[in-house]
Amino acid sequence: MKIIDLLDNESILLDLKAETKEEVWETLAHSFQEIGAVHNVEQYLADVAIRESKGTTGVGFGVAIPHAKSEGVTKPALAMARLVKGVNVQSMDDSQADLFFLIAAPIHGEDIHLRALSKLARLLMHGTFLESLRKAKTQEDVKAAIEANES
Amino acid sequence: MKFVAITSCPTGIAHTYMAAEALQVAAKEMGHDIKVETQGSVGVENVLTPDDLAQAKAVIIAADTSVDKSRFAGMTVIEVSTKDAIKDAKALITRAVNAKGSSISPTDQVIQVKPEGKEAKTGIYKHLMTGVSFMIPFVVAGGLLIAIGFAIGGIYVYKVPGSFGETLFSAGKAAFALMVPVLGAYIAFSIADRPAIVPGMIGGYIAASNGSGFLGAMVAGFAAGYIVLAIKKYIKPPKSLQGLMPILIIPVLSTAIMGLLMFYVIGKPMTIFNTTLAAWLTSLSGTNAALLGIILGCMMAFDMGGPVNKAAYTFGAASVASGNPSAIMAAVMISGMVPPLGIALSTVLTKKKYTLEEREAGKANWALGLSFITEGAIPFAAADPLRVIPSIMVGSAVAGGISMAFGSTIIVPHGGIWVLAIPHVVTNLVPYILALLAGTIVSALILSAVKKPVVK
Numbered sequence: 001m002k003i004i005d006l007l008d009n010e011s012i013l014l015d016l017k018a019e020t021k022e023e024v025w026e027t028l029a030h031s032f033q034e035i036g037a038v039h040n041v042e043q044y045l046a047d048v049a050i051r052e053s054k055g056t057t058g059v060g061f062g063v064a065i066p067h068a069k070s071e072g073v074t075k076p077a078l079a080m081a082r083l084v085k086g087v088n089v090q091s092m093d094d095s096q097a098d099l100f101f102l103i104a105a106p107i108h109g110e111d112i113h114l115r116a117l118s119k120l121a122r123l124l125m126h127g128t129f130l131e132s133l134r135k136a137k138t139q140e141d142v143k144a145a146i147e148a149n150e151s
Numbered sequence: 152m153k154f155v156a157i158t159s160c161p162t163g164i165a166h167t168y169m170a171a172e173a174l175q176v177a178a179k180e181m182g183h184d185i186k187v188e189t190q191g192s193v194g195v196e197n198v199l200t201p202d203d204l205a206q207a208k209a210v211i212i213a214a215d216t217s218v219d220k221s222r223f224a225g226m227t228v229i230e231v232s233t234k235d236a237i238k239d240a241k242a243l244i245t246r247a248v249n250a251k252g253s254s255i256s257p258t259d260q261v262i263q264v265k266p267e268g269k270e271a272k273t274g275i276y277k278h279l280m281t282g283v284s285f286m287i288p289f290v291v292a293g294g295l296l297i298a299i300g301f302a303i304g305g306i307y308v309y310k311v312p313g314s315f316g317e318t319l320f321s322a323g324k325a326a327f328a329l330m331v332p333v334l335g336a337y338i339a340f341s342i343a344d345r346p347a348i349v350p351g352m353i354g355g356y357i358a359a360s361n362g363s364g365f366l367g368a369m370v371a372g373f374a375a376g377y378i379v380l381a382i383k384k385y386i387k388p389p390k391s392l393q394g395l396m397p398i399l400i401i402p403v404l405s406t407a408i409m410g411l412l413m414f415y416v417i418g419k420p421m422t423i424f425n426t427t428l429a430a431w432l433t434s435l436s437g438t439n440a441a442l443l444g445i446i447l448g449c450m451m452a453f454d455m456g457g458p459v460n461k462a463a464y465t466f467g468a469a470s471v472a473s474g475n476p477s478a479i480m481a482a483v484m485i486s487g488m489v490p491p492l493g494i495a496l497s498t499v500l501t502k503k504k505y506t507l508e509e510r511e512a513g514k515a516n517w518a519l520g521l522s523f524i525t526e527g528a529i530p531f532a533a534a535d536p537l538r539v540i541p542s543i544m545v546g547s548a549v550a551g552g553i554s555m556a557f558g559s560t561i562i563v564p565h566g567g568i569w570v571l572a573i574p575h576v577v578t579n580l581v582p583y584i585l586a587l588l589a590g591t592i593v594s595a596l597i598l599s600a601v602k603k604p605v606v607k
Contacts, residue, residue, distance in 0.1 A: 054161060055215065059237050065165045092238045103164060114164060114193045121168035125176060125237070 058089030293326030342376025364457025448551025491520030493594025546594025
């Protein structure tokens with residue numbers, strides 16, 4: 001499974017305006033509901049918050065990857081938001097996060113999507129990849145950037 | 152410089168891999184070599200081998216979970232959170248570069264520190280797995296070459312020396328001859344490192360030739376490992392003679408002890424056991440057919456090529472030697488096909504209970520089982536004997552019992568599924584195939600139920 005197989009166009013939000021990280025989570029989580037990946041948004045968001053409370057998922061370089069394995073998730077999915085202006089996520093390097101990847105994973109299920117997510121996690125460590133996401137003009141640009149780097 | 156690292160985080164989805172990538176990128180930029188084992192939700196990937204540890208200057212553990220450090224006893228270990236690795240991997244590598252090196256090489260220290268108490272259990276499991284992972288390629292290569300040999304030259308391929316089929320068959324047989332010694336050698340290696348390979352391999356070789364089979368080789372492997380550890384601990388030659396330890400004292404002494412042990416403690420009782428077993432089987436000939444089938448099935452699956460299996464097989468082969476159709480041989484063959492097939496099915500049914508390596512070996516087991524090469528099951532049995540052996544014994548007993556109850560007979564001593572297609576080789580073919588299916592499914596279901604998920 002490829003990363004972009006988990007990333008629906010509906011779930012790529014470019015130039016989102018938000019004041020807090022919770023706002024970003026909510027917006028992205030609702031996109032999950034629309035594509036049928038999450039059936040219980042409240043449950044899912046609660047689990048994301050619990051995960052966040054164990055340690056920030058603001059990994060630095062302006063990137064945040066909130067995530068949770070949750071009963072509220074129907075099938076694995078990935079969502080991305082690029083913010084007009086970064087928000088505070090208690091980043092490891094104190095940067096404001098402007099790139100969000102929200103991950104929804106079901107409690108039980110195949111490991112296949114986990115591999116895709118682990119690849120994404122690795123990609124985020126590369127500055128050039130982040131650069132291309134920040135420059136992307138359309139959803140297709142985002143997917144192309146991911147595809148180009150995923151190998 | 153070479154380093155090793157482990158990354159792990161609670162959810163095992165993101166930080167584990169980000170930390171791993173950050174370390175790899177940083178090491179590359181700084182001109183160092185690093186191997187990172189990721190312990191994430193996909194399982195453990197890129198596992199560090201004893202070789203990696205031997206070459207590594209230091210260990211970096213970037214984890215937010217508890218990571219088992221027993222492997223690194225004696226090495227320089229730097230422990231941080233995944234956060235530290237993601238945030239500033241270069242600083243971490245610099246710390247590792249400047250870490251105080253120890254005067255003794257890491258491997259020497261590792262083997263001096265023995266796991267105690269609770270850890271001892273995982274230790275034994277680890278030693279078994281090391282032995283098994285070295286044995287698997289031998290089993291797969293040997294089994295498939297033997298099967299191909301049969302496919303080319305028929306089931307009496309070995310009677311035509313020098314033919315193409317026979318040559319492949321013999322190469323396969325050579326791999327089979329080595330697999331049991333290799334099991335002994337690498338169980339011993341896992342315990343006491345390189346010096347233990349000699350006594351372990353020789354002990355395994357003796358086990359193969361004195362009829363104690365892979366179970367004997369497992370005993371030999373553990374014995375060899377601990378003998379070498381004991382020699383290192385208790386024999387302290389004067390400094391001027393210390394150079395002789397690795398090249399003379401350890402190999403000669405440990406091998407001598409091994410040889411005596413295998414002969415007097417394992418070999419002698421083995422011979423008596425074999426004779427008794429053969430006599431007992433002959434005495435059973437007149438009993439209830441289904442019961443005899445069940446007994447033969449249990450024996451075929453018990454040690455797969457070991458003494459008990461050999462006794463049952465010899466008993467069956469003798470009954471067709473005169474060219475007569477034999478119900479006993481039929482039961483022996485069908486129940487000898489069940490263990491690899493049952494395991495292969497189980498690796499498909501419950502993937503999470505097998506390592507990646509085992510799942511791959513599981514695929515080869517389909518071909519091995521269909522070819523009546525019971526040995527395919529050995530790596531699985533050696534890795535987890537108490538769960539695997541009873542499961543496949545039940546399945547084989549079912550197959551043997553059904554075959555005997557329906558009075559299926561066969562006129563050849565080998566060939567697996569491939570001879571079933573030849574007319575008049577097997578009688579009562581439908582119940583015979585039914586016996587195979589039932590045995591396979593029963594084995595697989597029990598095995599899948601009792602196996603524990605792979606330790607992550």
